[in-house]
Amino acid sequence: MTNSDLAVDATGLVKRFGDFTAVGGVDLAIEPGEVFGVLGPNGAGKTTTLSMLATLLPIDGGRASIFGVDVASSPHQIRQLVGVTGQYASVDENLTGAENLWLFARLHGRSSKQAKALADDLLGRFGLTEAAGKQIKDYSGGMRRRLDLGASLISSPPLIFLDEPTTGLDPRTRSQMWDTIRDLVANGSTILLTTQYLDEADQLADRIAVIDRGLKVAEGTPSDLKTSVGESSLQLRLSDKSLIEEAALLVKRITGSSPVLTPEAGGLNVPLPDANQAADVLIALRQASLSITSAAVQQPTLDEVFLALTGHDTGQPDAQSDARETESEEARR
Amino acid sequence: MSALMAERSIQAAKQRLTPRPTPRETVSQTITMAWRALKKMRRNPEQFFDVIIQPLLFTAMFSYIFGGAVSGSVKDYLPIVIPGILAQTALTACMATGTQMREDMEKGVFDRFRSLPMSRIAPLAGPMLADVLRYGIAATLTLATGFAMGYRPGGGVLGITLGWLLVIIAGWSMSWIFAWLGTIARSAQAVQGIGMMIMFPLTFLSDAFTPKDTMPGWLQHFVAINPVTLVIHAVRDLINDGNITANVAWALLGCLVIVAIFAPLAIRSYSRKV
Known part of the structure; x- marks a missing residue:
């Protein structure tokens, strides 16, 4: 397989915010049809890496291409190939679920009627038909994530980025989200997923890269990783x-x-x-x-994985509740 | 099987790729974004407070306070002050455009807009198009308050309509300054603060409220080139006299210059925005 056939082909990606190096040279090679997990604690550089690949942040060093299209020089094409689901639902609080999907479908060039049909279809697929007429500010966390994921699928992008799709969700909603993601895989989507949870990466990903302090510290299948940590x-x-x-x-x-x-x-x-x-x-x-x-x-916890791989712990006593602030700050800085 | 399907969806997607948004897409996306802004206005009607309260309050206040001193009577002062207040409310209303745009950009949904294969100008141009409604309300209410106070301009229906349109065009043009501020400022408060510093000199260092020949000579020079003065003169010519004069051309040129400078600046800094 040549490099242009890779879904994501990144070499030496670097992102600096002032003196702080958020991503210090990450390589990624993701095959089409694969679910690739990027595992790491808060502030490891997962979201920043994803943002660079999604053209949301300029790349400071290295190069990346998606399905053979260069990210830095062809951002408009990249945006047509990638659907992004953010860590925090990127949907409009003041609009209803149906209006949100209609809006994004219109922006993707669908006619008003097509957009309406597509919105109805997606709402049904994600179990949101009843909430279609409610404003997003009245949605639960799980509903927002599902709508957000639905919005990323409007253009049927061949590559989907999922940035911590289940952070902050309760176990039941989380397993629903996992089922939805498995459906996407069955339909032939390539998925790049970031997560703080080893079990999530284990459940969903074919291969995992572990990122710590902006550097890749390990890569392999979930079972490779687990055997390596005990x-x-x-x-x-x-x-x-x-x-x-x-x-x-x-x-x-x-x-x-x-x-x-x-x-x-x-x-x-x-x-x-x-x-x-x-x-x-x-x-x-x-x-x-x-x-x-x-x-x-x-199971071995993420902390044990980190201890084994990096010789230090994740430095995150309460990873779940701190998740929001740290990474969003990192991304905005 | 999933590998085969993946291959197919990749091929299909790559065949559809376009290098940049077409002008048609840009227009359609701008209108879609304007629709979004209008929906938000309907759900947050407090966004209309400034364009409703200010015309009523300022028109009455300035007329009764300065009327006698400047023109001898309130009625004689109205032809001077109404065009001035029209320009002032348009400027205040477009300051709110910038503030709201900044607030909006903090929200997660802007991350999605930036990740979509859409025109970079649409997320800015859409809300600005929707705000034309606000400028229209402000201009209409200012004129209505004037009429209620005894303002009887000689421009006729055509002159008044053209003057009203010019105020809206000026508001839309000047809102690009604030849109640009919205993309570079750190917070909505900062936009408001900087906006005030721009708005006060521009409105008061004009002949909106007082004739310029009582001002010191150096100030008269600034007043003469102030774009707000140009707009006010043009509006006076249209509404008071019904004449399409050189002042109207100057005002439109001023608007054009503002858009030509600030629209590209705003789009550039929006595209780079983290």
Whole structure:
């Protein structure tokens, strides 16, 4: 495959805001039809990278092309190839859902009638038909995101940028959003997704690049990344603490390694190279009549990924609630 | 399969690519953006306060305060002051255009406008087109207040209509100055602050309220070249006398110069705006 066939082909992308280097030379190579995840904490440069590729910010160094079209020299063409869904819904607060989609469809050159039909269609597709006549300021966070995503699809762009599509959404809305994104992939869209959540990247992305402080620190498939940072573990707590030795023997027989014990609490921490073994362990305990009070599978967290990849943590004690300010400031600076 | 579909949608999209927006697209997008601005006005009617209150208040206030002193009576003063207030309200109204544009640009939806393959001028030109409605309201109310106070201009229906149109054209032209300020200022308050500093000298250092021959000589020179003075003279000629004079041509030329300078500046800084 030649480079012009790549959906995104970026080499040494640099963005500086004054003395601060937000992006310090990032390379990206994304195949058509692929879902590519950019994973990193707040302020890592994810949004800035996306903004440069979407022609929203000038590129200070390096070069980028999208489907073989140069980003810096042909911004108008790039805008026809890319649909952008921002971190914060980029829709008009004062207009209704239907009016928003009509407006964007008109700006894309549809006739008033076509725009109306397209708006109705998209509202239906994103489960917003009932809210069509409501102003966006009365929408919930999840509804805004869905409308925003709908707006990005008006021109059926072959490449879609999703900037933290589920940051700040509740778990149910998040999984709805994931389903919507999977539909897009099934329809042949190429997707560049940024996220702060390893599980989101894991769920959606074919390949992931981890970005930290404006630099790419790792790239690979989700399973590559996870193996590189360690495995998940099963946390168990026994009802009867005195049976802990017996339980440990049983677990060792199944997983092949000794669990870490906390005898005073009746706790076992079972490393799981293969997540299927969690069920095996639970069934074996049940058959041996060893009752438990709690069981939880723990994935490696983004913090652990970062610790493993960069030697420092994400520096974000509460990533979710800080998400809004930091990145938007970064993008506007 | 999805790879094949991806390939197809890419080919289709690449075939449709156009290098830049056509003039037709630009016009259609400007009208669409004007539609958006009108929708917003309807949902936030407080946007009309300045163009409703100010004409009523200022026309009455200036006439009763300065009328006797400047012209001997309020009635004799109206032909001087009404064109002056027409120009002043148009200028104030276009200051609000800039302030609102700045506020609007802070919103997320402008990120989308900038990411769309659309004309760069439309997001600016659209709201400015919609604001023509505000200038129209301001001009109509100022004239109506004048009529109610006994203003009986000699320009006839045609002269008054042309004068009214000229005020709107002047408002639209001058709003490009404030649109440009809107794209370079850090906040809506800054636009307002700078706008005041532009508006006060321009309106008061003209012969909007007082004849210029009582002013010191150096000031008379500024007053003579002030574009607001040009507009006021032209409006007086049209509304008071019904004459299409050289002043009208000068005023239109002044408007043209303002647009020719500030429209490109505004578009350039909007396109670069982060």
